[in-house]
Structures are given as structure tokens and as C-alpha cells.
Amino acid sequence: MKKSDYLKWDAYFMGIALLSAERSKDPHTSVGACIVSEDNKILSVGYNGMPRGCSDDEYPWDRNSENELDAKYLYVCHAELNALLNYTGTNMTHAKIYTTLFPCNECTKALIQAGISEVIYLCDKYAETPSVIAAKRMMKSAGVRYTPYHPANKKIQLDL
Numbered sequence: 001m002k003k004s005d006y007l008k009w010d011a012y013f014m015g016i017a018l019l020s021a022e023r024s025k026d027p028h029t030s031v032g033a034c035i036v037s038e039d040n041k042i043l044s045v046g047y048n049g050m051p052r053g054c055s056d057d058e059y060p061w062d063r064n065s066e067n068e069l070d071a072k073y074l075y076v077c078h079a080e081l082n083a084l085l086n087y088t089g090t091n092m093t094h095a096k097i098y099t100t101l102f103p104c105n106e107c108t109k110a111l112i113q114a115g116i117s118e119v120i121y122l123c124d125k126y127a128e129t130p131s132v133i134a135a136k137r138m139m140k141s142a143g144v145r146y147t148p149y150h151p152a153n154k155k156i157q158l159d160l
């Protein structure tokens with residue numbers, strides 16, 4: 001008889017998003033994303049980080065700074081956008097994205113334009129912000145479903 005405690009698709013893909021988030025250098029919020037085709041093939045992954053050529057050590061990771069130029073927000077490339085940009089194929093129509101944080105309005109615009117049809121998210125801690133409210137509005141208009149991830153109550157320990 002086959003084993004029954006194998007990793008189900010949703011947990012597998014959210015697990016990959018969580019593992020990708022571990023690559024982030026953001027000390028406050030690490031985000032990971034995994035884009036999956038409708039037939040459950042992984043198309044791309046991403047995490048939030050500084051753009052290529054912009055050193056993690058030189059650019060700021062602060063949240064609040066008197067000068068906007070000394071905070072991370074103007075520079076950091078979001079996980080969902082990185083996942084889109086890391087895709088080397090040609091067709092994302094009907095693909096899903098698993099993300100550890102609900103996408104902001106800017107990522108949402110790009111996800112919609114790329115043809116993503118569903119967003120599965122782990123955390124929605126910025127739900128009350130205009131960015132996420134606008135993101136949900138656009139997703140509704142564009143027919144992009146957004147679904148909270150239902151925890152599988154499965155613990156995986158990786159000894160790396």
C-alpha cells in the first residue's frame with residue numbers, strides 16, 4: 001500500500017515559497033513566491049531582495065528613516081515580481097502563484113498582466129493597507145482568485 005503522509009500539492013508549493021523566502025536578506029519580512037502551471041509544474045520562484053548589481057550590504061534594509069532614500073522600500077524587488085521576472089518560458093496563462101505574503105498592488109498589476117489566475121497566500125498582515133485593498137480590488141475585477149493557504153499541520157525538518 002502506498003504511504004498516505006506524502007506532501008500534498010499545496011503544501012509542496014507553499015513549502016517551496018517558504019524555502020525561497022529563506023534566501024531573503026530583509027530583516028523584518030522575508031517573502032517567497034512559487035509560480036506553478038495549471039498542471040502542477042513549477043515555473044519559477046522568487047524572493048524579496050535588492051536588484052542585481054545593487055549590493056545587499058550597501059543598500060539599506062531599514063523600514064523607517066528620516067530620508068526615504070535611506071529606507072529599503074525604494075529599492076527592494078518584491079518576491080512575486082522576481083518570480084515573474086525569473087520565468088524563462090513564454091506562457092503563464094492559468095498559472096497559480098503561492099506566496100508567503102499577500103501581494104502588493106504593484107505586484108498584483110504584474111501578476112494580472114502575466115496571466116496568473118490564482119493567488120494562494122500564507123500571511124495577509126497588511127490587509128488594511130491601501131496597497132493590499134487596491135490589490136484585492138484589481139484581482140476581483142480581473143477575475144484572479146485569491147485563496148488563503150490552509151495549513152497542512154505538517155512539520156518538515158531539513159538538516160542542511
Ligand SMILES: O=c1ccn([C@H]2C[C@H](O)[C@@H](COP(=O)(O)O)O2)c(=O)[nH]1
Pocket residue numbers: 026028029030031047048049063072076077078079080101102103104105107
Ligand atoms: O507584494 C509584496 C509586498 C512586499 N514585499 C516585500 C518588500 C519588503 O522587503 C517586505 C515588506 O517589508 P516590511 O518591513 O514588512 O514593510 O516585503 C514583497 O516581497 N511582496
Ligand SMILES: [Zn+2]
Pocket residue numbers: 078079080081103104105106107108
Ligand atoms: Zn509587491
